[in-house]
Amino acid sequence: MPIILIVVCVVAFLIFVVHWAIDMFVPAEAEEKYCPSCGNVAAPKSVTPGSVLLEIMLWLFALLPGLIYSIWRRSQQRIVCPHCSNIGMVPLDSPRARAALSR
Numbered sequence: 001m002p003i004i005l006i007v008v009c010v011v012a013f014l015i016f017v018v019h020w021a022i023d024m025f026v027p028a029e030a031e032e033k034y035c036p037s038c039g040n041v042a043a044p045k046s047v048t049p050g051s052v053l054l055e056i057m058l059w060l061f062a063l064l065p066g067l068i069y070s071i072w073r074r075s076q077q078r079i080v081c082p083h084c085s086n087i088g089m090v091p092l093d094s095p096r097a098r099a100a101l102s103r
């Protein structure tokens with residue numbers, strides 16, 4: 001395996017570890033938002049599809065599939081309503097939220 005590929009994989013793994021640590025310890029958004037789907041007002045949560053266990057296994061046994069899987073998981077990450085998992089939460093000062101909350 002060419003040395004450049006190994007370096008790229010190691011750097012990508014380090015990036016993955018930093019992003020994973022950020023996801024684990026820093027809340028996605030602290031600001032509360034309004035969910036038009038269920039009417040809930042709460043801080044949205046970040047949802048990443050796939051499995052952390054599978055991601056770790058792929059990194060340990062096959063670097064390239066692990067890298068591809070990590071990139072896919074990060075690209076599919078969504079900020080959703082913690083109550084109904086709707087992805088369309090809006091800021092509380094938006095016209096839609098103000099109209100709904102004033103009723």
Ligand SMILES: [Zn+2]
Nearest residue numbers: 035038081084
């Ligand atoms: Zn909701």
